[in-house]
Amino acid sequence: MGQTLTLRRRQSLIGWLFIVPASVLIFVFYFYPIVRALWLSFQTGVGVNLQYAGLFNYQRLLSDNVFKLSLTNVFIFLIIQVPVMLTLALILASLLNDPTLKFRGFFRTALFLPCATSLVSYAIVFRSLFALDGFVNYLLTALSIIDKPINWGGNPWTARFLIIIALTWRWTGYNMVFYLAGLQNIDTSIYEAALIDGASGVTRFTKITVPLLKPIILLTTIMSTNGTLQLFDETMNLTNGGPANATLSVSQYIYRLSFQYSPRFGYAAAISFVIFILVAILALIQMRVGDTR
Amino acid sequence: MTRRRFYRFLKYLFLFIAALLSLFPLVWMAVSATNASVDVVTGRLLPGKHLIENYRKLSQQANVKLAMVNSFRNSIVATFASLVVCSIAGYGFEIYHDKGKDFLMRLLLLSMMIPFAAIMIPLFMMVGKFGLLNTTTAFVLPTISTAFLIFLFRQSARYFPSEIIEAARLEGMSELGIFFGMYVPIMRSTYATAGIITFMNAWNNYLWPLIIMQSKDSIVMPILISNLIAGYVTDYGVVMLGVTLSVLPTIIIFLLLQNSFAEGILSSMK
Structure with missing residues (x-):
């Protein structure tokens, strides 16, 4: 019983290794950027010189x-x-x-x-x-x-x-x-x-x-x-x-x-x-x- | 009876007109690539003798060879990396599935609702920060892993007989060995489908290279043909030759593997 359990766990672990590269890439190139975009939308400035501005951008959008x-x-x-x-x-x-x-x-x-x-x-x-x-x-x-x-x-x-x-x-x-x-x-x-x-x-x-x-x-x-x-x-x-x-x-x-x-x-x-x-x-x-x- | 015949006639007429309208722009494009600009604007629809002349002019205006090489390199690297990473993941999600992995899969699927326009600015900033502008790495990295492909391979792994895996394990094969030795050869058609879709997306990608490929040396075909129309005077023969060259690889793939292509499109609804 102990033997099969460790085997299962070993396989589960290998499974994680199989899915980690793809998952990390999606987190880095989809989820992080969308969160970053949200944060960015609360900032104003030219180029990379940005400062927090609350909802200013969204107000500007309306007009x-x-x-x-x-x-x-x-x-x-x-x-x-x-x-x-x-x-x-x-x-x-x-x-x-x-x-x-x-x-x-x-x-x-x-x-x-x-x-x-x-x-x-x-x-x-x-x-x-x-x-x-x-x-x-x-x-x-x-x-x-x-x-x-x-x-x-x-x-x-x-x-x-x-x-x-x-x-x-x-x-x-x-x-x-x-x-x-x-x-x-x-x-x-x-x-x-x-x-x-x-x-x-x-x-x-x-x-x-x-x-x-x-x-x-x-x-x-x-x-x-x-x-x-x-x-x-x-x-x-x-x-x-x-x-x-x-x-x-x-x-x-x-x-x-x-x-x-x-x-x-x-x-x-x-x-x-x-x-x-x-x-x-x-x-x-x-x-x-x-x-x- | 005559009425029925008339309807039949209408049906074929409609289909022929639709097919003609569908093919005409492509035929016109290919024919115009062999004609001088003067002939193109005066409605010439027959192949001409200016193909070499057009190519010479095109080479003077833009580095076609370099763009072709870059496009092929970027697309092949993207396709290869994508197939390896996504198929291993798809296989892993199905064969070793448990609560945690199923949850992660559902989470990854959410990425499909993120439009590229929404993340291109942060992506651009990331690429700039790591000093990867104008590199194949930058072109490829964000496109390697997609939830769509992982999902496609997960679905195909569902039809992979578990007896094969058990037998292989008893024979002492490693888990990675089973994947490469058993799964990959059996799932060739899934790889073909996924490969076509990925290659075409990479080959046709325009907005991403437009942002990150700013140097002359990193130019790709979509950017090259887009630049051709930026001038004040358009040489139609030259432009159409550029466009023809840029669609040739994908049209050839399409004509050779039409069914795999259709399957790839349809797999988004399974």
């Missing part, structure tokens, strides 16, 4: 119009882009789920391929496609849809439209993969029964596909919301936050405050903590949903 605008921008992207993209992904997934569909593999690969591109690179491709002398303007003028090139990046709403189009291009296939996986778990006999009952394609979609995929739809909604709240690479490279901050994201504002202007780490940390709270709330909802599933 900062650029911060409010960046938050508004992110929510505009969120409210327009996420529903459009997820609906599109859902429709595409249910069309691709048909085993008799021809060129199924080709469609799947083609729609999924944008996921292989980095955020910076596709942002630059879209920036070039939609440049004043870019291909889209060339095509639209050649087809006489417009008589002079549109300055996509020059007006607040066309610039936002550009971000929304680009995001949709990059992430629709990504979400489609989730729905395809979910659809494979749905018993095909449900669809067969619906077919016998004479349910149309649209009815089958709204009455069977959507309700049964609800947990996954919720999951993808949360993931997309999370991603949009942290938007950076695209606004930085596609529109550089312009014109007049109309596409500035919160992350890009934090970046500007910390690394482009004279560094205001304390104030930037206060803003980053606001994002953290928003993301944390989302993650908690996600875990709740994950538990009940």
Whole structure:
């Protein structure tokens, strides 16, 4: 008995040795920095010359119009882009789920391929496609849809439209993969029964596909919301936050405050903590949903 | 019947348009990389003969070779370190699990809700304090251990038969020996999935190197292509060649291992 107990303890100890390196790294590079960020958000000053200032940064936040605008921008992207993209992904997934569909593999690969591109690179491709002398303007003028090139990046709403189009291009296939996986778990006999009952394609979609995929739809909604709240690479490279901050994201504002202007780490940390709270709330909802599933 | 045919036609039309829109930007990118800027802006959609010329100009503007080497080195080191550290931990959390370890695992999962933007300033200050700016170490360190990967390997260890472990122990194998000798070879597909995701994340990482890789010698591909568009005049042929080079490795990995890639994406919902 004593022998097995020490053996158990020895194994348990070895187990701890296995998990210590990874755990230490997470504490050092996630938990410590987030606590540090909170502490930083109570300090003001330029660069590393900081002093305690209580809630000053948070008060300043409330009257900062650029911060409010960046938050508004992110929510505009969120409210327009996420529903459009997820609906599109859902429709595409249910069309691709048909085993008799021809060129199924080709469609799947083609729609999924944008996921292989980095955020910076596709942002630059879209920036070039939609440049004043870019291909889209060339095509639209050649087809006489417009008589002079549109300055996509020059007006607040066309610039936002550009971000929304680009995001949709990059992430629709990504979400489609989730729905395809979910659809494979749905018993095909449900669809067969619906077919016998004479349910149309649209009815089958709204009455069977959507309700049964609800947990996954919720999951993808949360993931997309999370991603949009942290938007950076695209606004930085596609529109550089312009014109007049109309596409500035919160992350890009934090970046500007910390690394482009004279560094205001304390104030930037206060803003980053606001994002953290928003993301944390989302993650908690996600875990709740994950538990009940 | 005709109505049904019409719907079928609509369905295929919709899918073809969607596939076309999905592929077009990438095709345009690759084609434009072989054309002069003048041809790109006048809508040329056929491959041209300016590839070498574009590459020459690109090399004058930016050190592509260095950026490629740096990107590959950073990404390979990050992937290797990440797989070793996270898979050992995932295995440890599952095989030797007890109350304490289960609690720690739940605690680590909380790190997944910390957005990078929220911790980048303290991370930057840490890296600066330790004099690690512009180093591969700084690039890699914060990305080695992620709760997501640990969790992925913990789940896969759940399907690792305990009889194998018992038998190996009776034969006198060490615990670390069992991990490397038995678990690693069996879990190759999990390693492939995890490796693809980690490599792609490291390869595409932009914000972190933007902050810490400030010297010319430490430039990586995402920064390089981002710098190409910073000037007043954009040479589209050159820019698209840079972008094409930067997406080539990940596109090749994607086309070769599409299913592992999809699995990696999906594992975040298991």
